[in-house]
Amino acid sequence: MEPKIARDIQTIRNLLMFFAGLVLLYLLKVLSHLLIPLFLAMFIAMLLQPIMAFLERKKVPFGISLAMIWIVISAISFGIGTIVFQTGNSIYNQKDKLLQQITHKLLELLDNLNNSFSLQLDMADIIRQIPTVFSKEFILNSGGDVVGFLGNFTGLFFLMLIYLIIMLGGVLKYENYLRYLGGEKKQQQAKLINSFEQIKKSIATYIRVKFIMSVFTGIGTYIVCLLFHIDFALFWGFLAFVLNFLPTVGSIAGVVPPALMGIIQLDTLGMVGFLIFVLFLVQTLFGNILEPIFMGKGVALNTIVVILGLVLWGYLWGFYGMLLSVPLMVTVKVILSNVEGAGFLVRLLGTEKAKRE
Numbered sequence: 150m151e152p153k154i155a156r157d158i159q160t161i162r163n164l165l166m167f168f169a170g171l172v173l174l175y176l177l178k179v180l181s182h183l184l185i186p187l188f189l190a191m192f193i194a195m196l197l198q199p200i201m202a203f204l205e206r207k208k209v210p211f212g213i214s215l216a217m218i219w220i221v222i223s224a225i226s227f228g229i230g231t232i233v234f235q236t237g238n239s240i241y242n243q244k245d246k247l248l249q250q251i252t253h254k255l256l257e258l259l260d261n262l263n264n265s266f267s268l269q270l271d272m273a274d275i276i277r278q279i280p281t282v283f284s285k286e287f288i289l290n291s292g293g294d295v296v297g298f299l300g301n302f303t304g305l306f307f308l309m310l311i312y313l314i315i316m317l318g319g320v321l322k323y324e325n326y327l328r329y330l331g332g333e334k335k336q337q338q339a340k341l342i343n344s345f346e347q348i349k350k351s352i353a354t355y356i357r358v359k360f361i362m363s364v365f366t367g368i369g370t371y372i373v374c375l376l377f378h379i380d381f382a383l384f385w386g387f388l389a390f391v392l393n394f395l396p397t398v399g400s401i402a403g404v405v406p407p408a409l410m411g412i413i414q415l416d417t418l419g420m421v422g423f424l425i426f427v428l429f430l431v432q433t434l435f436g437n438i439l440e441p442i443f444m445g446k447g448v449a450l451n452t453i454v455v456i457l458g459l460v461l462w463g464y465l466w467g468f469y470g471m472l473l474s475v476p477l478m479v480t481v482k483v484i485l486s487n488v489e490g491a492g493f494l495v496r497l498l499g500t501e502k503a504k505r506e
Contacts, residue, residue, distance in 0.1 A: 174465065177465050177466075178465050181465065181466050181467075181470075182305075183308075184466075185305060185466050185469045185470075185473075186305050186306075186308040186309035186312055187309075187312050188473055188476075188477070189309045189312075189469070189473070190309045190310075190312035190313040190315075190316055191312075191316060192352055192356065192473070192476050193309075193313055194313060194316035194317055195348075195349045195352050195353055196352070196353050196356050196357070197218060197317065198349065199353075200218075201214055201317060204217075211318070215314065215317060218317070219310075222310070226306070229387075232383065232384060232387050233384075236381055236383070236384035239381060240381065243380070247413070250413045250414060251413055254412065254413055305469075328341075328342070340487060343487075344483060344484065344487045347483045347486075348479070348480050348483045348484075351479045351480075351483060352476045352479060352480070354444065355444065355475060355476060355479060356476070358440060358443045358444050359393070359394060359440070361443075362393065362435045362436065362439060362440045362443075363389075363390045363391075363393040363394055364390060365435050366389050366390060366393045366403065366431060366432060366435045366436065367386040367387060367389045367390030367393070368386060369386075369389075369431035369434075369435065370385055370386045370389035370390075370403065370407060370428060370431060371383060371385065371386025371387075371389075372386075373407075373424070373427050373428055373431060374386065374407050374410075377411060377415065377420070377424050377427075378414070379407055379410050379411055379414060379424075380410060380414065381410070382407075385406055385407040385410070388403065388406055389403035389404075389407075389432075393432075393435075393436065394472055395459075395471050395472060396455050396456075396458075396459055396471075396474060396475050397452075397455060397456055397459060398459070398471075400432040400433075400436045400437075401432075403428075403432060404425065404428045404429055404432060407424070407428060408421070408424065408425045408428060411424040411425070450475065450478055450479065450482065450498060450499065451497065451498060451499065454478060454497070454498050455474070455475060455478070458474040458475065458477070458478040459471055459474045461474075462474040462477060478498065481498070482495060482498045482499065485498070
């Protein structure tokens with residue numbers, strides 16, 4: 150084949166791949182309401198596969214194993230709902246105290262600005278508007294959005310459970326299915342099984358380590374809030390636990406709510422600064438020091454790729470896309486590592502440390 154013809158064929162192939170990628174992104178966006186619970190169920194099924202295999206070895210019937218997992222998931226969901234509901238109820242019951250603290254802090258800030266810069270700022274209108282945030286009218290007006298969110302979340306949650314039940318029914322026999330997909334060639338069968346094992350191991354490692362580090366981050370945030378006598382310490386710890394699952398931005402977002410509450414409650418700027426420092430110290434210890442150590446090279450992704458993945462999947466699937474961005478990028482990395490000629494993209498997604506190892 151002549152060099153010019155070969156170059157033309159390669160150019161056409163690249164253009165087709167580019168347009169195929171655009172079509173894929175469009176489908177991911179349009180079918181998000183079906184794909185989000187599907188991928189959530191798939192990753193959870195991978196995580197639960199060793200547990201299901203252990204229960205099968207102990208000769209526990211599949212129905213009982215499934216019922217046990219259902220009970221655990223329902224208990225966790227009920228616990229989360231209880232924490233959120235009780236915190237919201239507590240905030241509403243203490244609204245007068247919070248309003249007084251916020252008003253006092255705003256007036257103090259206003260006096261400091263006026264005295265320091267010889268200004269004559271007046272925040273009376275803003276202060277008068279603050280009580281409307283806690284009013285029944287505001288809560289009733291916001292109720293439609295909250296109900297809509299809860300409805301969407303409930304629908305997604307139950308759809309995910311249906312997918313999960315179906316996947317758990319076949320996750321123990323995945324090797325047989327992959328051998329069937331591989332056809333008659335044993336080499337192709339082994340390649341498919343090896344790729345799936347890499348994806349499963351990488352995602353299970355990521356979720357397991359992320360979960361443990363998030364638990365310790367939440368506990369650390371809770372203890373710090375208790376030591377500084379910050380109200381709703383349990384909720385801030387729970388919020389830090391949840392937000393820590395978001396790569397990069399979650400660590401920062403987990404510090405903001407308790408820091409704002411500290412600004413409202415604490416008397417001096419020095420104490421507020423110390424509170425923020427300790428909260429960041431907790432996030433740094435578990436998120437930036439211990440987490441990379443336990444993750445290992447199988448989950449190693451370039452920091453820029455993590456951020457770009459967060460933006461891309463966040464645009465396609467919102468909060469859930471941000472939550473799933475790292476497992477999805479790890480899956481893409483493992484798939485590309487088994488595609489001939491994709492070595493450059495694999496190195497682009499990975500890190501120099503992973504390459505050396």
